[in-house]
Amino acid sequence: xxxxxxxxxxxxxxxxxxxxxxxxxxDRGSQSFxxxxxYSGKSPELxxxxxxxxxxxxxxxxAQLNKASQYVSLLIRDSQPSDSxxxxxxxxxxxxxxxxxxxxxxKVEL
Amino acid sequence: xxxVSQHPSWVICKSGTSVKIECRSLDxxxxxxxxxxxxxxxxxxxxxxxxxxxxATYEQGVEKDKFxxxxxxxxxxxxxxxxxxxxxxxxxxxxxxxxxxGGPNGELFFGEGSRLTVL
Numbered sequence: 001x002x003x004x005x006x007x008x009x010x011x012x013x014x015x016x017x018x019x020x021x022x023x024x025x026x027d028r029g030s031q032s033f034x035x036x037x038x039y040s041g042k043s044p045e046l047x048x049x050x051x052x053x054x055x056x057x058x059x060x061x062x063a064q065l066n067k068a069s070q071y072v073s074l075l076i077r078d079s080q081p082s083d084s085x086x087x088x089x090x091x092x093x094x095x096x097x098x099x100x101x102x103x104x105x106x107k108v109e110l
Numbered sequence: 111x112x113x114v115s116q117h118p119s120w121v122i123c124k125s126g127t128s129v130k131i132e133c134r135s136l137d138x139x140x141x142x143x144x145x146x147x148x149x150x151x152x153x154x155x156x157x158x159x160x161x162x163x164x165x166a167t168y169e170q171g172v173e174k175d176k177f178x179x180x181x182x183x184x185x186x187x188x189x190x191x192x193x194x195x196x197x198x199x200x201x202x203x204x205x206x207x208x209x210x211x212g213g214p215n216g217e218l219f220f221g222e223g224s225r226l227t228v229l
Contacts, residue, residue: 046219
């Protein structure tokens, strides 16, 4: 079992719709959870961080964390073509090491 | 967020030569920096953890003698790819942890990445 799992996609959503990205992790001791956005040929950019159960909203982005179920999700409201990118879920577990999922490719279509 | 700068952004070299990549934290001090490698259509793979003033910690399967890491100050870490070969061609990305940011472990910010092509 991979430490951090994501559906590779591509996930296609129409412009203006809600995009829902999911991630599961295996280490129950994980404390910090992050979503990064990576455009092709560029380095990852931090979008959201979440540390406690529940929802955290920042503009069009909402991160959701459920430690009991070991999943974290990212919702993007009013999706725009500029949101088209690969979204990486990352989890900090034992040893303070950040582990990345393989990423989900999102395509927002006009 | 915090600013991490990486240089050069791209480099082309001949097989057998060595290439040095610099990673700087511009507005914060980083006792720990991380070096990742990313092949096309794959996720980031941690190569090593760079510790200021001490030896780097390498991940399993990463050759210490090939990928030399030096973290001489709180704002600079360097990665040297020695005797580079075509299979070393990849996107190398550094990151630094900003402990001032939220959460128990701070937040990780990435440099712009360095694309290495070995001919």
